[in-house]
Amino acid sequence: MQQKPTFKQVARRLEPLAWIGPAMVLIAVVVVWPVIEMIRSSFLKISRFGVVQGSNGAGNYAKLFDEADFGGVMIRSVVWVVAVVALTVLISLGLAQLFNQRFPGRRVTRWALIAPWAASVVMTSIMFKWMLDPEVGLINMVRRDLGLLDELGGAAADPLGAASTAMPWLIAVAVFVSVPFTTYALLAGLATIPADVYEAAKMDGASTWRTYWSVTLPLLRPALTVAALINVMNVFNNFPIIWVMTHGQPGYSTATSTIFMYILKGSDIGESAAMSVVNFGMVIVLVAIFLKVSKWKTEVPR
Numbered sequence: 001m002q003q004k005p006t007f008k009q010v011a012r013r014l015e016p017l018a019w020i021g022p023a024m025v026l027i028a029v030v031v032v033w034p035v036i037e038m039i040r041s042s043f044l045k046i047s048r049f050g051v052v053q054g055s056n057g058a059g060n061y062a063k064l065f066d067e068a069d070f071g072g073v074m075i076r077s078v079v080w081v082v083a084v085v086a087l088t089v090l091i092s093l094g095l096a097q098l099f100n101q102r103f104p105g106r107r108v109t110r111w112a113l114i115a116p117w118a119a120s121v122v123m124t125s126i127m128f129k130w131m132l133d134p135e136v137g138l139i140n141m142v143r144r145d146l147g148l149l150d151e152l153g154g155a156a157a158d159p160l161g162a163a164s165t166a167m168p169w170l171i172a173v174a175v176f177v178s179v180p181f182t183t184y185a186l187l188a189g190l191a192t193i194p195a196d197v198y199e200a201a202k203m204d205g206a207s208t209w210r211t212y213w214s215v216t217l218p219l220l221r222p223a224l225t226v227a228a229l230i231n232v233m234n235v236f237n238n239f240p241i242i243w244v245m246t247h248g249q250p251g252y253s254t255a256t257s258t259i260f261m262y263i264l265k266g267s268d269i270g271e272s273a274a275m276s277v278v279n280f281g282m283v284i285v286l287v288a289i290f291l292k293v294s295k296w297k298t299e300v301p302r
Contacts, residue, residue, distance in 0.1 A: 064274045242255070258279065
């Protein structure tokens, strides 16, 4: 007959809960409960003042999908994420490789790289908005001095006034903000690569480009995957840059799904909640696609 476990044995088995319990409670309160409430709210009819007026079934989703700008917003969101993350990774790969070399002033330049990351995103966005001001902005002043813009200026003097010029500037600011973190993540990855691997490649007669492509990149993949994945989630959910610089205007031409969700909140909270659920699902899909393409489970060669 099996003996019942003693109190000490039960306590020993439950001991890990003392360590992971607080984290589990925090995750439940900060992540799980808001997600459940978000999904529940998407099926309710809620006034603009936050008063629940009963169930609305799938009405919020039907209204959302009937929005004339919904399709364009979703496509723009994907373009926004892909463009910002791709440019960030490419630039960061070059900077990480540069800062991994020894040269005079390397420490100062590394410190300087932290500035865009350490500064408030809102403050950085406001700074660029002022620089792009059609009348007194620094960028327009430089363009006039170089003869790239006449004194009258016209529509070309307001880069944030049209989607064709505003979106590239928004992407540039997002890349400017994202590059420091990504570069430092890749620098950390480069620091873990053993020097003897490069010595072996050199002895085999591999060129610099061949060494980078066949040795550095494969061994850098874990750090690159983590950095790119964090960027995908951050950029998709990014709100301050677009809201501060353009408010998603003109029209919804620079609005991503996050901006669109916030705008909908002012008129229909239930529809905004439905947009939140769509956003949540889209993040999961983007992350799944990224992990599939990056082949993150494939063993890194050593």
